[in-house]
Amino acid sequence: MSFVSKLEETLICLKAGRVTLPYPAQAEPLPDKFRGRPIFDAAKCIGCAGCANNCPAREILVYDVCQEVRVLQYLGRRCTYCGRCADVCPEKAITMSLEFENATNQIADLGQKLELFMSTCQRCGRCFKGAAALDELKMKGYRSDDLQSERWVYRAHAFLETEPAVADIEIELD
Amino acid sequence: MNGSLIWTIVAGVLNIGIVLLVAPLCQGVLRKVTARVQSRQGPPLAQPYFDLLKLLGKEDIESGQSPVMQRFAAYLSLATVLTVACLLPMGFAAPMNHAGDVILLIYLLTLCGVCTLLSGLAAGSTYSLVGISREMMSMIALEPLFAIALIVGAVHSGSFRLDTVLRGSVYTAGGVPWSGMIMLGVILLSFQAFVQRVPFDISEAETELMEGPLMEYSGPKLALFKYAHMAKLVIYSALFVALFVPWGSALMFPFGWLLFWGKVLVLVLLVTLVAATHARYRIDQALRFFASLFVVALVALVLASYGH
Amino acid sequence: MLKNLCQKMFGRSLWVYHANSGGCNGCDIEVINVLTPYYDVERFGIKLVGSPRHADVMLCQGPAMRSTAQSLKRAYEAMPAPKLVFAIGSCACGGGIWFDSYSVLGPVEKVLPVSYYIPGCPPRPEAIIYGVAVALGLVDKRTAPVVFKQLEFPIPQYHPGDLRSDGGMVVYEKLEKI
Numbered sequence: 001m002s003f004v005s006k007l008e009e010t011l012i013c014l015k016a017g018r019v020t021l022p023y024p025a026q027a028e029p030l031p032d033k034f035r036g037r038p039i040f041d042a043a044k045c046i047g048c049a050g051c052a053n054n055c056p057a058r059e060i061l062v063y064d065v066c067q068e069v070r071v072l073q074y075l076g077r078r079c080t081y082c083g084r085c086a087d088v089c090p091e092k093a094i095t096m097s098l099e100f101e102n103a104t105n106q107i108a109d110l111g112q113k114l115e116l117f118m119s120t121c122q123r124c125g126r127c128f129k130g131a132a133a134l135d136e137l138k139m140k141g142y143r144s145d146d147l148q149s150e151r152w153v154y155r156a157h158a159f160l161e162t163e164p165a166v167a168d169i170e171i172e173l174d
Numbered sequence: 175m176n177g178s179l180i181w182t183i184v185a186g187v188l189n190i191g192i193v194l195l196v197a198p199l200c201q202g203v204l205r206k207v208t209a210r211v212q213s214r215q216g217p218p219l220a221q222p223y224f225d226l227l228k229l230l231g232k233e234d235i236e237s238g239q240s241p242v243m244q245r246f247a248a249y250l251s252l253a254t255v256l257t258v259a260c261l262l263p264m265g266f267a268a269p270m271n272h273a274g275d276v277i278l279l280i281y282l283l284t285l286c287g288v289c290t291l292l293s294g295l296a297a298g299s300t301y302s303l304v305g306i307s308r309e310m311m312s313m314i315a316l317e318p319l320f321a322i323a324l325i326v327g328a329v330h331s332g333s334f335r336l337d338t339v340l341r342g343s344v345y346t347a348g349g350v351p352w353s354g355m356i357m358l359g360v361i362l363l364s365f366q367a368f369v370q371r372v373p374f375d376i377s378e379a380e381t382e383l384m385e386g387p388l389m390e391y392s393g394p395k396l397a398l399f400k401y402a403h404m405a406k407l408v409i410y411s412a413l414f415v416a417l418f419v420p421w422g423s424a425l426m427f428p429f430g431w432l433l434f435w436g437k438v439l440v441l442v443l444l445v446t447l448v449a450a451t452h453a454r455y456r457i458d459q460a461l462r463f464f465a466s467l468f469v470v471a472l473v474a475l476v477l478a479s480y481g482h
Numbered sequence: 483m484l485k486n487l488c489q490k491m492f493g494r495s496l497w498v499y500h501a502n503s504g505g506c507n508g509c510d511i512e513v514i515n516v517l518t519p520y521y522d523v524e525r526f527g528i529k530l531v532g533s534p535r536h537a538d539v540m541l542c543q544g545p546a547m548r549s550t551a552q553s554l555k556r557a558y559e560a561m562p563a564p565k566l567v568f569a570i571g572s573c574a575c576g577g578g579i580w581f582d583s584y585s586v587l588g589p590v591e592k593v594l595p596v597s598y599y600i601p602g603c604p605p606r607p608e609a610i611i612y613g614v615a616v617a618l619g620l621v622d623k624r625t626a627p628v629v630f631k632q633l634e635f636p637i638p639q640y641h642p643g644d645l646r647s648d649g650g651m652v653v654y655e656k657l658e659k660i
Binding site for chain 2: 485494495518520525527529532536562
Binding site: 023042076099 | 519520521522525572575577578579581582591597598599600601602603605606608609611613615617621623624625627629630631632
């Protein structure tokens with residue numbers, strides 16, 4: 001009796017044929033809304049650090065290098081691909097791509113580092129980002145080889161000091 | 175005398191060479207057919223060759239309680255199986271017919287099992303000891319079955335010589351060969367246990383349940399044990415075919431030889447199908463099974479001694 | 483010559499030992515999925531063995547915990563050379579969500595030298611097969627670090643004491659950048 005059931009079992013399995021997916025030869029279709037690796041778009045990021053605030057694994061670090069440059073660093077090590085950063089980003093700068101083939105032999109390969117230029121507010125000195133990339137280009141302080149811009153940045157600093165730091169050059173008011 | 179000595183040596187080397195070459199292929203067939211029964215694409219047929227070569231290239235970690243005994247057990251296991259290969263006819267007459275008789279064959283087959291015990295004892299870890307205790311229990315219940323089959327053949331043919339017994343002598347009774355058919359059934363039912371495959375691989379290949387006696391072996395010694403395990407399948411199949419299904423072995427050289435290996439392949443396929451569809455038995459279930467088979471075998475022995 | 487052949491065969495038959503040192507079992511299930519008929523990885527010759535002494539590759543899953551770090555190290559030392567360690571899942575690669583828990587020491591590489599990382603939470607079975615293929619050298623890896631810079635810094639900043647005027651032109655002496 002059990003022998004017959006084993007024969008039936010064999011026949012059922014053999015009828016199913018070969019169900020192995022030919023994975024390396026052909027890619028499998030992904031399910032809807034699949035969350036792969038997050039991709040950070042530096043053109044849209046405004047450096048608000050909302051993603052860093054929301055990441056459950058504390059994987060996104062946002063820090064200022066100097067007054068003009070804010071660094072957003074995504075180390076890919078502990079990322080659980082939950083997608084909360086993409087949910088909360090106000091500029092939709094983070095997209096959960098469809099890449100899941102992320103195997104590597106150096107874990108630093110997964111990191112993405114964005115160094116963003118933030119220009120300084122004249123009055124309070126905090127940094128902000130321009131509305132569009134072209135506006136950013138025109139902002140003072142963006143181009144480091146431009147003497148005019150240098151002086152503008154310098155001027156912002158001088159404005160906050162009580163005594164005039166420079167006595168012999170004219171500071172033109174813009 | 176010189177000619178027959180040279181012929182003996184050549185035939186012995188040929189037998190050993192054939193077993194060494196064919197054993198991983200049979201294992202490959204077993205794995206592939208198991209995979210197909212499980213509806214998946216299995217490893218390539220030559221996979222066990224790759225496995226053995228890879229194991230030969232690994233570092234040999236000498237661990238366990240007595241490394242000397244471990245080495246000895248590893249060499250002994252493959253050596254025993256290959257010695258049995260010299261005694262068996264594989265499509266042509268056995269090369270060492272005159273060197274031993276049926277009793278030697280029975281002892282050598284038991285020695286194959288004892289090698290597992292030695293390996294487990296040499297390793298000395300808890301898992302190994304439990305594994306070999308189970309192997310001891312099943313060996314006590316199991317080895318008499320094949321011994322009784324060979325003795326039934328010897329009783330019927332009247333001599334212990336290998337070439338008379340291993341020619342289907344279990345059927346040479348007058349009238350209906352009851353004892354032969356009973357022994358055929360008994361050995362078929364317990365064949366899986368002799369070759370140590372599921373559902374009866376309680377001790378050695380049991381890396382899923384417990385690591386078993388092979389736990390402390392790595393690298394080349396493991397390659398020797400695995401090779402012995404694969405060769406046991408070929409040896410026992412050849413023995414079964416020579417003893418129970420000998421028809422057609424007297425044909426001319428290519429056909430008799432090919433027919434022999436065809437029968438061995440059919441037996442390997444049968445072993446595979448049973449192995450792929452069954453789960454492993456517990457030791458007490460297996461012992462009860464073997465005990466009932468032993469009683470039946472004793473009945474067959476009594477019948478044989480009365481000439482049936 | 484035999485040694486060369488043996489080393490070439492290393493890639494054709496990898497024996498795998500699975501060690502879960504404190505994870506949530508999500509990656510366990512994905513690793514076992516890889517051995518099922520759908521993603522059958524035995525066609526590449528990979529077999530799951532029960533003893534580290536038989537294995538070539540250790541699949542580590544879960545972060546290294548205080549309680550299991552010792553056992554993990556012992557299992558690694560029990561493996562015969564040549565050996566590889568794969569860290570599967572975010573917990574093994576970097577500590578995962580539990581990185582600041584009281585019992586988690588950190589990622590697996592605090593305890594063992596890891597050869598390959600397969601991130602994901604849990605990684606898809608295809609991702610695990612891809613990782614194995616990268617390790618065997620069959621495919622190239624698809625990730626590389628990304629650094630985006632909008633301007634080169636350090637931003638040249640000049641000290642006001644170095645400014646002097648030169649007939650309508652402002653000249654900076656000491657042109658080194660701070």
